[in-house]
Amino acid sequence: MQVNVFKIPQQGPDDVCGLAELVEQGRIDPASIVAILGKTEGNGCVNDFTRGFAVQSLQQYLAEKIGITAARRIIYVMSGGTEGVLSPHLTVFTREPAQSAISPRWGLVLGTHHTRDFLPEEIGSLDMVHTVADGVKAAIAEAGLEPEHVHFVQIKCPLVTAHRTVTANPSAESAASVLSDSYKSMAYSRGASALGVAIALGEVAPDHITAETVCRDYEIYSRVASTSAGVELRNCEILVLGNAPTSTSAYVIGHSVMQHALDTQAIHRAIAQVEQPVDQIVNIFAKAEADPSGYILNRRHTMLDDSDISHTRMARAVVGAVVASVIQDPMVYVSGGSEHQGPPGGGPVAVIARRVDLRS
Missing domain, CATH: 3.30.1330.170 (Cyanuric acid hydrolase/Barbiturase, RU A)
Known part of the structure; x- marks a missing residue:
């Protein structure tokens, strides 16, 4: 392709x-x-x-x-x-x-998948985890990718509004965790979706994830998942990006994992993977999170204690500035809330660049 x-x-x-x-x-x-x-x-x-x-x-x-x-x-x-x-x-x-005049080469490929709609009580559940895992596998197959060559999996997932709780089954798995708090449902939806990615890519065995894992055991995570919740849909929309030898694309993708919000070295490692000059970068995609420990680089932060501004908004501002400072371009994609997406306080970062040795 x-x-x-x-x-x-x-x-x-x-x-x-x-x-x-x-x-x-x-x-x-x-x-x-x-x-x-x-x-x-x-x-x-x-x-x-x-x-x-x-x-x-x-x-x-x-x-x-x-x-x-x-x-x-x-x-x-x-x-x-x-x-x-x-x-x-x-x-x-x-x-x-693929154009017949262009020989296949190592480059960017992608796959997509739309899952079924989720009931409110399914948000954050094991059913959601495994449905997303199956969807990611389908997208990987469509892309013609090997799991080890997947560099970024972007998912848009649903959340639970107060209106939708009226039709929910309050005795269902995970319902007590998400139905009473719309904002919390965003985290559970992101977390379950990210764990689905981890299963699909073999980053974690399916039997290592239980209902209690979601948004509790943050030592289990995906290194390439980026999930974002919204009120505008009820299913999950999945985009898988990676490199394959069958590509005729002029673009390549690489990734790394930020250990904390100020981890510029991870950004440089992701850039190094694509082996292209900085001025050839099309975009950088990163996750942002206020470290749940309340500390960053052994210094106390107050993002989690501010009742006026959501900590996800503060984290986006911080990571956005860090990424933009590296490539000197503020037009970068930084998404807040990284439950099970990289280590606590950190998150995946991916880079797409155009190859300078190609004109097509």
Whole structure:
């Protein structure tokens, strides 16, 4: 396959002008779009409707080009929160058949999957973990990837609103943990989805994960999972990215794991993996979390004690500034809440770059 990646600035959640311009120029065939990741400027919490607004705007524009059914098949992952220097933008992934004139080479490939819808009481449950694991495996197979060559798995997952709890079964597994707190349900949804990735990639054995593991045993995690919860969907949308020798893409991906929010060395390791100059980086994708221990580099932090601003918002601002400072570009994708995504207080970081030795 041939995968292309485009990063497009946005002036607001409903701004599709940049995408439309690339379509009009013939640089993007809208029928080839398989996934769009976005950073929107809301609060990133339960009531962040900029995510749904952005998806609605994109679907409306693309439906006019390729039809509503095709537009809805695209993976939309809108991550709310552009605190600090983070700049709103879209990252558009296209996939087309390999061109016969281009020889296969080591490069970027991708796979996608939509799971079934989840009931409110299933959020954070083992059923969710294993359903996501099956979905990730399906996406890996679609991409033609080996698990060890997967560098990033991005998932958009649902949450539980107060309205949805009316139809929930309060005696079901995990219900007591998530049904009483919409914000907590975001963490459980992210955590269960990340554990599904860990199972799919063989990072942890399925029998090592129980219902009590989710959002409790943070020593169990995936090194490549990035999950983001939102009110705008009820299923999980999965995007798997990695490198394969069958690619004809001009792009490559690498990753590392940040041990804490200030871990610039991990960012440099991820950049080193792609073996390309910094000016060839298309985007960096990272997770952010306020260390649950209350300390960072043996110094006390107060992010978890602030009742005015969510700790996920503070963490995004910190990691966003750290990543942006390394590549001198604030238009990076940093998502808050890294339950079971990297070690406590840290998280995966992935880099996509264009190969300078290729013109196609």
